[in-house]
Amino acid sequence: FAEAFGPEQFLFDIAQANSNIVGIDVSNEIVIRAKRSATGYGVDAGKYLCCDVKQLPLQDNSIDLIISDSTLDHFPSETDIVTALKELGRVLRAGGTLILTIDNKSHLTYPPYFIIRLWMRLGLAPYFIGKTLSTTELRHTLDQIGFSVEEITAIFHYPHPDGLVRWLERSLRKLGRGKFNNAIRKSLAWLDRLEGKRTKYLTGRYIAVKAVKKEAS
Structure with missing residues (x-):
């Protein structure tokens, strides 16, 4: 998604380091746009695939x-997340x-899911907002x-929602004509x-994990 629409094209940077990159998305439209962006960056766009992360067209232990x-x-559903994690584990060496x-x-500001559903029904979300796992659930599942x-x-x-925070940032930058950039x-x-605080899980928008696939016993 980022490679198709946003400024955060980290896959392009990795590709320029001569790595063998495979990019995937479930939407063919997004894959097409990502390929177009890759071509514009001078990056090989041949390995952007339209597929479901729960059923990857990749060999075992190949990544x-x-x-x-x-x-x-x-x-x-949370079950879908677990299924996707298992599939990622299958293709990872x-x-x-x-x-x-x-x-x-x-x-602290993560809303109950019925609020998220209402928000999507009103057309206020640019994409489907799904379920997630708690830190404990994610760690346990990975193990x-x-x-x-x-x-x-x-x-x-x-805080939530992302769109409101980004709109506020853009508005301040525009209204200030650059004067507020340093303060922002x-x-x-x-x-x-x-x-770095003990309360980080109450204020962090995302959980970030680095995990290594264990050797087969």
């Missing part, structure tokens, strides 16, 4: 590194690394399917310091 940037929190972020439902969690934290310390940058940097 060294998987980056899932807030993609598994767009399913209608032993000793390979999974970098994963998902919505943090321990956040059960053969991962060792090396790092886990909470990142991006700002300092404010965001100050909020990032909350990651």
Whole structure:
């Protein structure tokens, strides 16, 4: 999604480091736009695939590194998330690394899911907002399917909803004509310091995990 629409095209940066990259999305439209963006960056667009992360067209133990940037929190059930994690574990080689972020439902402003459903029904969400797992549930699931969690934290310390926060930031930048940019940058940097606090899971927008697939016993 980021490679198709946003400024956060991290896969393009990895590809430029001469890595063998596979990008996936369930939407063919997004894959087409991502390929177009990749071509514009001078990156090989041949390995952007339209597929379901729960049924990947990839061989077992064929991937060294998987980056899932807030993609598994767009399913209608927690069971779907677990199924997707198992599939990622299938294609990842032993000793390979999974970098994963998902919505943090321990956040103080994370709304009850009936509010999220209402928000989507009113057309206020640009995409489907799905279920997520708690920190404990995520750690337990990864352990059960053969991962060792090396790092886990909470990142991006700002309130819900994302759209309102981004609109406010854009509006301040526009109204200030650049005068507020430094203050905005300092404010965001100050909020990032909350990651070092014991209360980080109450303020972090996403859970971020680094996990390594265990060697077969």
